[in-house]
Amino acid sequence: MEALAAVLNQPNGPFEIEPVEIADPQEGELRVAIKAVGICHTDLVLGSGAMGLQFPAVLGHEGAGVVEAVGPGVTSVQPGDKVLLTFNSCGSCKRCEAGEPAYCLQFFPLNMQCVREDGSTRLSKGGQPVADNCFGQSSFAAKAIANVRNVVKLDPDADLAALAPLGCGIQTGVGAVMRSLNARKGESLVVIGGGAVGLSAILGGKLAGCAQIILIEPQESRRAIALEVGADHVIDPAAGDTIEAVRAILPEGADMVVDSSGFMPAVEKSVGMIGNLGRVGLIGVPGSLDAVLPVPMVQWLTMGGTVRGIVEGDSDIVGFLPELIAHQAAGRLPYDRFVTRYPFEQINQAIDDAHHGKCIKAVLTFD
Ligand SMILES: [Zn+2]
Ligand SMILES: [Zn+2]
Missing domain, CATH: 3.40.50.720 (NAD(P)-binding Rossmann-like Domain)
Known part of the structure; x- marks a missing residue:
């Protein structure tokens, strides 16, 4: 399946909006139609290539959207559910078992390596691999593959653009x-x-x-x-x-x-x-x-x-994120005071505005 993505073809950009091919969700994975995604400073650090990112690449790790399809073994969400995406974790190391997924022993490979161990990816372009799975999502794209370990199911009336930045910077x-x-x-x-x-x-x-x-x-x-x-x-x-x-x-x-x-x-x-x-x-x-x-x-x-x-503020998907979502709904987390929204296509403008102090937190929205 094809989807529009903001592709980084070289270190430090610019991001280029172009179609990429997205694979079907595998065991434990789900495909999400992204409706909003925050830009986090870590995207730019990864995009500099300083942590070994391969190019081309699709970044983005504060996504929120609607589940389109689920892979085998996924029962916690189903197509049509609204979800908030956050960082990924393995679920089986001693930190994950203790309920401390931010200190997962696989944190780097699962969130920042952006390719599987064998070098393969879920995204491709012209038959060539595109580095993906940034924080288990790569949500600078109209569609993303996420994992059961990094999604929180939201209420049907949840405001996705408002909630997106909770998944990294705010939490x-x-x-x-x-x-x-x-x-x-x-x-x-x-x-x-x-x-x-x-x-x-x-x-x-x-x-x-x-x-x-x-x-x-x-x-x-x-x-x-x-x-x-x-x-x-x-x-x-x-x-x-x-x-x-x-x-x-x-x-x-x-x-x-x-x-x-x-x-x-x-x-x-x-x-x-x-x-x-x-x-x-x-x-x-x-x-x-x-x-x-x-x-x-x-x-x-x-x-x-x-x-x-x-x-990640010692956050997790079962305890803290639901608590923050409730605080946001009740008006106790007024981070909208420092969020500026941009259409997805204006990703480079949003980053430029942040560099020049015109915006503190940018959230990209899809129609
Ligand atoms: Zn971040
Ligand atoms: Zn772990």
Whole structure:
């Protein structure tokens, strides 16, 4: 079957809208007619080729759509069901069995390798393989093959365009605070970086009942949105030392710091911001694979500090995503404040707008 896709024919694009051939769903797979898909920064990292992506390729991992066909063994959804797509996991390793699929031992091959072990793919063009299965979906296309392990069935009246970005960026930020750092009511939270993930961390802080939420972000427009969606204070890092600025608000230090920037000069400050039993959560991926976060040992051990890495906000399809979908329906997750919608064909424009600060989170929609 043929479907229109945004194909990346070379590292860093541009995306070219062209038809690709899509194989029938195999055991445990399903074909989804994509109605909306968010653009996540990870798509651009993969698209740079830095993680070994083969070209041509179809990316996209925040899809939402309607099931068209299911392969053998798929019973949790059926044709006609609306579904939200998220990251994939194996379901049989010790992390999956413990209900922690974001730390699946097969996370890289199942989400970022984009070809099967034997090099074959579900997509092709002119008889040649097209790298696919990005986060078990490759949803920058009118149709995608997903897996039972990475879909959540939605209500028949669900708003697919509104829900699409939950599948990666939003769940990562909200989950980092609510699940990975286990935020408790009344705690203080500092968020570094006010992109879609950082702003979502603020939303997570609100849901958890955090008492003081502070955003550190250089762009004025993002600081303004942060105040609208729940930040109590915003700090411009250009205005002076961010540790001093945080401690002027929280003299005993913060209970939690979440970094969504991956910008090492900013991340390094997190260590000086936390108080006793404070937790630092790392989401932002630094530009260099060799980046190191220095921790002052004596200070750190006497105050009981924690640093932990975070993937997908420790989310999963059976517990957290349904919870977030309910919060969204009830109006408690106003991430639409920082989402801009574009027709699918305008994918390059959407990415350009994001680079130039004209849009924070882009969602592509199909007619
Ligand atoms: Zn993502
Ligand atoms: Zn696994």
